[in-house]
Amino acid sequence: xxxxxxxxxxGANLMQRARFSSRRNLNDKDNAIVYAFFRSxxxxxxxFNPSKIILALEGRPVKRxxxxxxxxxxxxxxxxxxxGEQRAKILELLGSMPIEVVRHPEREADDVIGxxxxxxxxxxRVIVSSDTDFLQLINADSRCELYNPIAKxxxxxxxxxxxxxxxxxxxxxxxxxxxxxxxxxxxxxxxSSPDKxxxxxxxxxxxxxxxxxxxxxxxxxxxxxxxxxxxxxEDWDTLRESFRDLGFWSMVNNTAxxxxxxxFKGVSxxxx
Numbered sequence: 032x033x034x035x036x037x038x039x040x041x042g043a044n045l046m047q048r049a050r051f052s053s054r055r056n057l058n059d060k061d062n063a064i065v066y067a068f069f070r071s072x073x074x075x076x077x078x079f080n081p082s083k084i085i086l087a088l089e090g091r092p093v094k095r096x097x098x099x100x101x102x103x104x105x106x107x108x109x110x111x112x113x114x115g116e117q118r119a120k121i122l123e124l125l126g127s128m129p130i131e132v133v134r135h136p137e138r139e140a141d142d143v144i145g146x147x148x149x150x151x152x153x154x155x156r157v158i159v160s161s162d163t164d165f166l167q168l169i170n171a172d173s174r175c176e177l178y179n180p181i182a183k184x185x186x187x188x189x190x191x192x193x194x195x196x197x198x199x200x201x202x203x204x205x206x207x208x209x210x211x212x213x214x215x216x217x218x219x220x221x222x223s224s225p226d227k228x229x230x231x232x233x234x235x236x237x238x239x240x241x242x243x244x245x246x247x248x249x250x251x252x253x254x255x256x257x258x259x260x261x262x263x264x265e266d267w268d269t270l271r272e273s274f275r276d277l278g279f280w281s282m283v284n285n286t287a288x289x290x291x292x293x294x295f296k297g298v299s300x301x302x303x
Contacts (some may be wrong), residue, residue, distance in 0.1 A: 037153040038081035039144045041160030042088045042132070045071070046118055048161070048180060054112070062277045064117040069124070069274075070282070075180065077294045079157050084130045084298055085147055087140040088122075094137070095247050102247060105206045120277075125263055127270040129298045132261045138253050141165070145250035146258075148175050164202075164248060167193040190219045195228075198244035207247055210237060267292050 046068060053063035076084065095102045110116075125132055135143050141164055148156045148168050156175045158165045166188040168175040177186045189196050199218040201209020210231075213221070221228045232238045274283045281287060 034154045036081040036155040038084045039158045040086040042086045044160045087143040088134040089140045090135045127266040128263045130263045134259045142251045194249045197248045
């Protein structure tokens with residue numbers, strides 16, 4: 032029996048990974064991020080042999096910013112390595128591959144991935160990202176899996192309520208303040224007993240803070256009709272020529288190129 036697999040890619044996360052990798056390994060700053068991205072993409076597709084690939088991009092987190100104006104305000108963005116231009120080139124090249132690129136203008140990529148992960152009739156829903164917030168999807172549906180491409184292994188949630196756990200420990204990367212003195216083990220203990228949790232929150236006067244943190248962490252629902260969708264084509268000749276123009280010689284020789292396109296042979300843009 033054939034297993035159908037939906038591969039969900041956290042676009043910004045993977046591009047930033049390529050950015051970091053290019054700084055360590057390559058000298059060609061004009062196209063290094065693009066090269067690193069497409070070099071790392073093929074092994075992921077080969078590993079999971081998906082029936083469909085969706086890559087999600089970031090929108091503006093309107094509701095979260097309305098609830099907490101300092102949400103992600105601590106993040107620093109720079110284009111010192113031509114990242115913006117290389118990101119645009121990656122998206123352009125993806126148009127020649129059987130990959131669906133999606134974005135909601137008022138939701139984050141996490142929310143969009145969460146929607147697709149909990150939709151459809153896929154036997155497996157594999158999310159590729161180093162962002163642990165996707166662990167809440169495993170709590171919601173056992174068919175969801177979270178693969179960390181940096182550690183090259185699957186992640187498991189710390190407890191049955193990942194959102195509650197994260198609301199207690201906080202998330203410095205998103206500027207979500209946790210509760211002082213609460214680490215992983217304490218959070219798990221509190222969540223294992225509703226009475227203990229409520230007592231703790233009352234003593235800390237933390238009911239509103241906990242509720243806000245949960246709101247910021249939990250994925251938002253969305254109307255799929257509002258999602259911007261671009262379905263790529265299998266225009267391998269155009270992609271190969273583009274790779275040649277960019278100087279990606281190790282990817283376009285006959286042996287390597289045949290291996291590259293064969294990896295995507297079972298992928299389609301047809302919904303399950």
